[in-house]
Amino acid sequence: MESRVTALPKLFIGIDIHKRSWKIHCSTDLFAGKSFTMPPEPDKLYAYVQKHFPDYQVTTAYEAGCCGYSAHRSFEAYGWKSLVVNPADIHRKGKERYTKTDRIDAQLISRELKDGRLDSIIIPNIEREELRSLFRRRNELVKDLRRIKCMIKMQLLYFGIKVPEEFDNDHWSHAFRHWVDSQQFNYPTARETMASKMRNFRFIDKELRDVSNQLRAYCRKHFKKDYYLLRSVPGIGGIVAVGILSELGDLRRFNNLKHLAGYVGLAPGLYESGATSKSLGMNPRCHRLIRSYFVEAAWQAIRTDPVIQGYYRKHLGKDVKKIIVKVAHKLLSRTLAVVKTETPYEIGVIA
Incomplete structure (x- = not known):
């Protein structure tokens, strides 16, 4: 045979x-x-x-x-x-x-x-991958800007120069920048120290603005439909919309909210054994940057959408951090629904 x-x-x-x-x-x-x-x-x-x-x-x-x-x-x-x-x-x-x-x-x-026990992560296409590289460059610049701001304020403190009360905040207005430039020192070496740090600050600030503008312009041109659908959701601005498009890709690839929430990290862990059952809070395996963006967007949504604000007030009295995570989860649900149905979000409408 x-x-x-x-x-x-x-x-x-x-x-x-x-x-x-x-x-x-x-x-x-x-x-x-x-x-x-x-x-x-x-x-x-x-x-x-x-x-x-x-x-x-x-x-x-x-x-x-x-x-x-x-x-x-x-x-x-x-x-x-x-x-x-x-x-x-x-x-x-x-x-x-x-x-x-x-x-x-x-x-x-x-x-x-x-043994067949491995699953691949989602591989972005080259366009998404390169868009994501520019978005991550922006986040590097955000960290660099925060760092140089702290260095400048630390140097002023070290030299014993008190920042005026109207400038002592996170917003660096042009008036504050001119005030820093106008400071007088006993020797030119100290003046050059501050001038060098201010040049670094201005370079990073300009670079951050340029990269942010390029990101928004690219998404408006190449992902116009999804970009404006995401922008319709309260709390989601241009940069957050760019982050979702570059880091998560097309939200339609997620089967349901549980799938998306698990990927972002807004699905709570659960421990259950016999009669014992408790929540373990947010899962440490997550997309940290996008999760933080949705938490920040949740605070903005509370201020602009009466329905989400009502949901937040319903849970008042509990741990604030837990409440805002619940709101972020609800906002994530609405974001997924907006993209999948291709229907812009309407503020005040109960979904």
């Missing part, structure tokens, strides 16, 4: 990616596999597979990290199935939690891949 191959043999490649080298572990559905090190070049891995595992159905996986998605896109171009996984999703048994090497990491990825 003639035997025939009815299915392609499968190859599972776990990769521990670093800048200078890759640790590779190859295993098949029949044997445990082999580990080796190679240069960080997808073409060389492809040549190795073609030489030693021709006609295999190849699946690769590596951890999401600083090396981005270029390797993933190369693997998919070869016709392979490729996964980029969250490191927290890779299960470690017993002593594996206390032993970490690149070789072990590659073996664990290959093992989990072979």
Whole structure:
């Protein structure tokens, strides 16, 4: 009786990616596999597979990290199935939690891949990825601006210069900037110290404004419909709308509110055992930046939307932090509904 191959043999490649080298572990559905090190070049891995595992159905996986998605896109171009996984999703048994090497990491990825226990994170297309890079650059500038402001005020305090009461706040008006420039010192070295910090401040401030304007203009042009749908939701301004579009992508990809809230981190954890049941608060696994944006947007929504304000007042007397998270969750629900139904939000309408 003639035997025939009815299915392609499968190859599972776990990769521990670093800048200078890759640790590779190859295993098949029949044997445990082999580990080796190679240069960080997808073409060389492809040549190795073609030489030693021709006609295999190849699946690769590596951890999401600083090396981005270029390797993933190369693997998919070869016709392979490729996964980029969250490191927290890779299960470690017993002593594996206390032993970490690149070789072990590659073996664990290959093992989990072979057992079918890995799911890929969502890979953005190149346009979204590059938009996200500019949005994250803006957040770096926000941190830099906050840092240089603190440095300038610290320097004034160090020199014993008291900031006038009308300027002692977070808003740096042009009058306050001129006041700092006009300060007199005994020696030119101190004056140059303040002048240098003010030049740094003005550069970062201008850069932040320019990047913010470019982000808003790009989204108005290329994601016009979703941008203005998001802007219709109370509390969501131009930058928050840009953040949602760049970091979350198309909200229509989320099946329901539970899926989206879990991704953002506004779904509470739950502990239940026997008669004991308690909430664990917000999940630490979250998108921290977008979660913070929705919490800030919730405070604005309370001031502008009477329905959300009524929901907030209904919970008055409880922990304020817990209340605002509830409001942020409701705001997230309405944001998802606005995008999925493609209907602008109407202030005061009960959904």
